[in-house]
Amino acid sequence: LSSDGDDVRVSRKDGKIDPEARFKKERGDEKDHLYMVVIGHVDAGKSTLMGRLLCDLGQVNKKTMHKYEQESKKLGKQSFMYAWVLDETGEERNRGITMDVGRYQFETKTKEVTLLDAPGHKDFIPNMISGAGQADVGVLVVDATRGEFETGFDLGGQTREHALLVRSLGVTQLAVVINKLDTVSWSKDRFEEIVQKLKTFLKQAGFKENDVTFVPCSGLTGQNLVKPPTENELLEWYKGPCLLEVIDKFRAPARPITKPFKFSVNDVFKGTGTGFCVAGRVETGVLNTGDKVLVCPNKDLAAVKSLAIEEVSKVVVFAGDQATVTLSGIEMQNVSVGNILCDPGNPVQVSSRFEARIVIFNIAVPITKGYSVVLHHQSLVEPAVISKLTSQLNKSNGEVQKKHPRFLSKNSSAIVEISVSKPIALEVYSECKELGRVMLRVGGATIAAGLVTKVL
Numbered sequence: 001l002s003s004d005g006d007d008v009r010v011s012r013k014d015g016k017i018d019p020e021a022r023f024k025k026e027r028g029d030e031k032d033h034l035y036m037v038v039i040g041h042v043d044a045g046k047s048t049l050m051g052r053l054l055c056d057l058g059q060v061n062k063k064t065m066h067k068y069e070q071e072s073k074k075l076g077k078q079s080f081m082y083a084w085v086l087d088e089t090g091e092e093r094n095r096g097i098t099m100d101v102g103r104y105q106f107e108t109k110t111k112e113v114t115l116l117d118a119p120g121h122k123d124f125i126p127n128m129i130s131g132a133g134q135a136d137v138g139v140l141v142v143d144a145t146r147g148e149f150e151t152g153f154d155l156g157g158q159t160r161e162h163a164l165l166v167r168s169l170g171v172t173q174l175a176v177v178i179n180k181l182d183t184v185s186w187s188k189d190r191f192e193e194i195v196q197k198l199k200t201f202l203k204q205a206g207f208k209e210n211d212v213t214f215v216p217c218s219g220l221t222g223q224n225l226v227k228p229p230t231e232n233e234l235l236e237w238y239k240g241p242c243l244l245e246v247i248d249k250f251r252a253p254a255r256p257i258t259k260p261f262k263f264s265v266n267d268v269f270k271g272t273g274t275g276f277c278v279a280g281r282v283e284t285g286v287l288n289t290g291d292k293v294l295v296c297p298n299k300d301l302a303a304v305k306s307l308a309i310e311e312v313s314k315v316v317v318f319a320g321d322q323a324t325v326t327l328s329g330i331e332m333q334n335v336s337v338g339n340i341l342c343d344p345g346n347p348v349q350v351s352s353r354f355e356a357r358i359v360i361f362n363i364a365v366p367i368t369k370g371y372s373v374v375l376h377h378q379s380l381v382e383p384a385v386i387s388k389l390t391s392q393l394n395k396s397n398g399e400v401q402k403k404h405p406r407f408l409s410k411n412s413s414a415i416v417e418i419s420v421s422k423p424i425a426l427e428v429y430s431e432c433k434e435l436g437r438v439m440l441r442v443g444g445a446t447i448a449a450g451l452v453t454k455v456l
């Protein structure tokens with residue numbers, strides 16, 4: 001510990017470190033940090049919008065932009081030049097889709113924002129889940145072009161599924177970009193029509209009305225992204241904030257730093273020095289260089305050699321941080337994506353069987369006992385079975401409607417038991433909401449999302 005840390009140590013009566021005082025001392029004058037995920041149907045214009053936003057904020061240098069412009073001209077896909085800011089690999093460029101979760105930084109007046117760019121292509125929803133699992137807030141992009149909004153919103157489109165997914169992963173605040181409004185001459189009627197449809201749906205999906213803001217934009221022409229619109233047809237009826245202002249107004253997430261330390265691993269890699277690194281999110285508590293951690297579900301002990309955030313080394317990291325931890329005293333092959341690091345004195349629960357309260361989405365075949373699913377918990381992906389249908393719940397008040405139902409149909413709510421193919425580390429939602437959420441998928445579609453109510 002530095003001498004600074006020691007000063008804070010004596011500030012509490014029992015002589016222990018007061019985590020909140022320490023946080024204030026270490027981070028008090030920094031801007032609040034927001035992790036933001038961008039979601040929406042493929043081709044809604046997500047990459048173009050975010051690429052343009054980053055360019056307009058001066059986050060991309062002129063030389064790089066010039067290179068992208070030349071390359072996109074050569075391919076005859078000039079409009080892709082902004083999207084390329086986000087799509088870094090050649091493969092993605094040729095296919096014109098974003099494949100992995102990229103990371104970009106920018107600042108607003110009061111926030112420092114890390115952008116988690118989620119892919120929109122259907123096959124890549126698992127990638128999106130790992131991006132959204134780290135997100136505090138979301139930007140949902142929809143294409144206002146006639147027919148296109150409808151394709152993305154109605155059956156088969158990803159607008160609904162993405163919104164449901166991020167909500168079930170804990171995102172409560174959304175900016176909804178009604179994009180490509182240039183294709184409908186900035187029509188107020190079209191904007192309102194889409195807003196009405198989305199409002200009803202987002203309310204059902206569990207978003208509070210006050211936590212959702214609709215913004216008319218054009219990513220391609222840069223209208224209403226980082227400054228008020230200049231387009232007369234839009235100025236005539238729109239007096240609200242631009243996208244950057246909406247992002248600035250998001251509430252920063254709470255940091256549960258007084259709770260026991262827990263960290264979810266979403267990447268494991270060989271570092272430059274000795275030891276190896278795990279990257280992930282500090283879900284709760286505080287972690288110091290030199291601390292011992294328990295790696296679960298295997299319950300192996302390891303020591304923290306060093307810590308970093310965005311490649312800047314730190315002596316301490318706090319709940320809410322995305323950090324890289326260099327571990328020693330454990331073999332790299334004994335740590336995997338989806339593991340939880342925790343305080344050995346206050347470990348996470350480990351089990352292969354748990355009870356959950358789930359909401360079932362639009363499924364074709366009802367769920368019966370023994371139904372096979374793929375369980376997503378944080379970054380963990382594991383085969384599982386719905387091993388017991390405990391009760392069906394009334395959707396509006398959550399009360400038990402029927403005990404031991406024989407099947408569960410679409411859009412219903414239930415308590416079920418889930419058996420996983422091997423033990424996993426998790427928590428009951430009421431104890432630790434960060435580690436108490438699960439998602440169930442079948443054949444590439446999300447069929448349910450839920451909260452852990454009991455670890456069995």
Ligand code: GDP
Nearest residue numbers: 042043044045046047048079083180218219220
């Ligand atoms: P993504 O799949 O959601 O990332 O979408 P892209 O950013 O790759 O955009 C899909 C297509 O829509 C590309 O051809 C873009 O040039 C086009 N596009 C994106 N934004 C706009 C916009 O604001 N207006 C118009 N007219 N076209 C756009």
